[in-house]
Amino acid sequence: MFPTKVKRLLQFRNTLWGCAHCSRLVLGIETSCDDTGAAVMDETGKILGESLHSQKEVHLRTGGIIPTVAQQLHRENIERVVQEALERSHVAPSRLSAVATTVKPGLSLSLGIGLDFSLRFVRQHNKPFIPIHHMEAHALTVRMHLPVPFPFLVLLVSGGHSLLAVARGVDDFLLLGHSLDEAPGDMMDKVARRLSLIKHPQCSTLSGGQALELLAKDGDRSRFPFRTPMGQTYDCCFSFAGLRNQVNMAIMKKEAEEGIEQGTLLSCVKDIAAATQHTVACHLAKRTHRAIMFCKENGMLPSSNPILVLSGGVASNEYIRKTLSIITETTGLHLLCPPAKFCTDNGVMIAWNGVERLREGKGILPPNVDVCYEPKALLGVDMSAEVRAAAIRLPSVRIKIHN
Ligand code: KG4
Numbered sequence: 001m002f003p004t005k006v007k008r009l010l011q012f013r014n015t016l017w018g019c020a021h022c023s024r025l026v027l028g029i030e031t032s033c034d035d036t037g038a039a040v041m042d043e044t045g046k047i048l049g050e051s052l053h054s055q056k057e058v059h060l061r062t063g064g065i066i067p068t069v070a071q072q073l074h075r076e077n078i079e080r081v082v083q084e085a086l087e088r089s090h091v092a093p094s095r096l097s098a099v100a101t102t103v104k105p106g107l108s109l110s111l112g113i114g115l116d117f118s119l120r121f122v123r124q125h126n127k128p129f130i131p132i133h134h135m136e137a138h139a140l141t142v143r144m145h146l147p148v149p150f151p152f153l154v155l156l157v158s159g160g161h162s163l164l165a166v167a168r169g170v171d172d173f174l175l176l177g178h179s180l181d182e183a184p185g186d187m188m189d190k191v192a193r194r195l196s197l198i199k200h201p202q203c204s205t206l207s208g209g210q211a212l213e214l215l216a217k218d219g220d221r222s223r224f225p226f227r228t229p230m231g232q233t234y235d236c237c238f239s240f241a242g243l244r245n246q247v248n249m250a251i252m253k254k255e256a257e258e259g260i261e262q263g264t265l266l267s268c269v270k271d272i273a274a275a276t277q278h279t280v281a282c283h284l285a286k287r288t289h290r291a292i293m294f295c296k297e298n299g300m301l302p303s304s305n306p307i308l309v310l311s312g313g314v315a316s317n318e319y320i321r322k323t324l325s326i327i328t329e330t331t332g333l334h335l336l337c338p339p340a341k342f343c344t345d346n347g348v349m350i351a352w353n354g355v356e357r358l359r360e361g362k363g364i365l366p367p368n369v370d371v372c373y374e375p376k377a378l379l380g381v382d383m384s385a386e387v388r389a390a391a392i393r394l395p396s397v398r399i400k401i402h403n
């Protein structure tokens, strides 16, 4: 008979390599911001069971994410969400090959709940642990449905991030640009709050970005000609704080003109929404256009069928997708976006990242390992200085989209 320690080691090796006939199964867990998500997936990318608890409505009522509130809601829901994903998949913990969990970047208090839960889980069930970078997961989600080969260019836009990177492998990214201040989703959430869109009958349950997209459909963007940020900076970084300031100034001016208090719906909300959405889209498009030109000049993308992947919560915006498609058509790239459901945070994308890493044997840790979360973490190797030094000037492209 083997001593217990050897038996546990053999069990660990079996779960890692699996048997020849059964697909390996991964449990993915996400708690980096305001969604508690879990999913069980097999090695082919088939979702066997999933569960998602969104905190959106609570944060809408409190006027933004309060980290201690997000932490408490994750704490109250994580066990149930994981249990639900396992039950729906009819998979017992003993059959899992690994547990993959977001450990960076994100809100410390939120990341901590998912990580503590996962470490207890992997120790209890003696399973390998795969720490996940949240933005890596957003970048790879598209490969769950389509066999997109590396390398490809990726634009990730969410409530916490905006970045452009070349994905060269599952854990191999070159970062071309990132946000210098706030993220586009965060900025749109703040504008929506400033406009009190929660009081708008059509928008009371929508995130800021969703609310602006809906209202913009009937708005006239030309009534508020906001300046596209960073016009004189020839790199691929982003800035949204200045644009938010421009929008706030316009709102204040209109409130004064209409003689109404802050907190009352303006008559021109639709026009402000349309102009804000358009300027966000143009800023993303221009930085992406420069990234494409940089990649072409440096042979960083394949010459045949080069691909731009657009993902993250803000990527569910149709107007932004259409704007980016004008850039890809102009430059000869092919634009791919995961379905909107998988652009926003969920456990499935974390499980898929776990599958990708398990297949390649990358970053798989034993159950007793100590892992810390990291609230801030760049994705890949930072090349933004090289991009800035290249100072690429853009040809003008006409962005005209009909609602
Ligand atoms: O990726 P995600 O679910 O969470 C983060 O990792 O941040 O993205 C959430 C963000 C929110 O800021 C939300 O306003 C934005 O994505 N968002 C949208 C749309 N749907 C969600 N922004 C613009 N248009 C949308 N349709």
Ligand code: ZN
Residues within 6 Å of the ligand: 134, 138, 158, 159, 312, 313, 344, 345
């Ligand atoms: Zn996200």
